[in-house]
Amino acid sequence: MDAVHVYAAYSIYEILVERGIDPVDLFKQAGINPRIFITPEVTSFASLGRLTALAASQTQCAHFGLLVGQRTTLASLGLLGSLLRHSETIGDALCALETHYDLLNRGALIAVTSEDAVATLRYSPYDPEAEGIPLHCERAIAALTNVLRSLCGPNWSPDEVLLPRLEPPDTGPYRRFFRCSVRFEQEIAALVFPTRVLRHPIAGAKPFIRNAVQRRIRQLEADVPSDMSGAVRRQVRSIMTENRVQKDLIAQSLAIGHRTLSRRLKAEGTTFRAVASQTRLVMAKHLLSDTNLSLAEISAVLEFSEPAAFTHAFKRWTGITPSAWRRECQGN
Structure with a gap:
């Protein structure tokens, strides 16, 4: 299961209580045990x-994901x-977050890239069963903003925020928070922020604490069961907007040969082509339902x-055309 840390669910619980809404029924509707915070259970992405979508509907709050993400602290x-x-620098901290994000969330990934003077910190869901992707995304981007403000200072703000969702009627809460x-x-x-931020030292960082925590994290990661299809989904999603998705490239990124990759996927009852297609379908559905990007733009992404090739593939995957899928999802 693509397990996630319970802190986001706890924030949702708190917000519902603050707004006078009993969270127990909503948690049950989402398939989450309301006692998750006092038991060793985890929940899925x-x-x-x-749960986030149900809570957004119940509270009639279009920026509910933003509210949840704002509560994130280190x-x-x-x-x-x-x-x-x-960590020694902001860049080191974000590299650690990118490397070890599976500890918090096995349904999405973090990626840091920089080109010339511009750095980009991306959040990309890849769970094929994911729901509420726009809310997931705005929650995570708000959480990452809080992380960077904890490390850089409370006055830090990015140069720009990108969100893959329809523009809400009131954009004020987003602009006030992200500034x-x-x-x-x-x-x-x-x-999106200046690359120079990555070089900033983190005040008060203690190397002996960093080393001790790194050792403990490696121990925890060593105990996680192997999930090759999940690893492939993560890698496919990571490079989808940057390079052609090729089996050899994915195998290289996972530090294994392409034949070994095929054998391990076969042992999990799947193939590289099936996992790559499924990951593309997840992204296609999201962009069709939650943005107004044209079919040409989506097919390029x-x-x-x-576009005709995209339409053919989407119809093969789902039985209907992308345009029909978008009309159904957006209620047109």
Whole structure:
């Protein structure tokens, strides 16, 4: 199961209580045990998305994901938060977050890229059963903003925020929180900021704490069962908007041969082509239902040679055309 840290579910619980709404029924509808905070249970990425969507509907709050993400602190991230706090530089902290994000969330990934003077911190869901992706994305981008403010200072703000969701009627809450330009209906969820930020030292970082936390994190990761199809989904999603999705490239990124990759996927009852297609379908459905990007733009993002090829593939995957899917999802 693509398990996620319970801190987001706990924030949802708190917000509902503060607004006078009993959260127990909503948690049950989402398939989450309301006692999750006092038991050793975990929840799935899909269930968290379902819960967030239900809570957004119940509270009639279009920016509910933003509210949840605003409550994130370094302390709420547990061991990973300690590792970030005691990293040498902001770049080191974000690299640690990118490397070890599976400890918090096995349904999405973090990626940091930089080109010339511009750095981009991206959040990309890849869980094939994911629900409420726009809310997942805005929650995560708000949480990442809080993480960077904890490390850089409370006055820090990105240059630009990209969100893959339809523009809400009231964009004020987004602009007040991020304190910068917020662009909706984008193909990715990301924070954009100067590359020089990555070189900033983190005040008060203690190397001996960092080393101890790193050792503990490696121990925890060593105990996680192998999930090759999940690893492939993560890698496919990571490179989908940057390079052609090729089996050899994915195998290289996982530090194994392509034949070994095929054998391990076969042992899990799947193939590289099936996992790659499923990951593309997840992204296609999201961009069709939650943005107004044209079919030509979406087909380019998903690396199809032309819109007609995308339409053919989508119809093969789902039985209907992308345009019909969009009409059903957007109620037109």
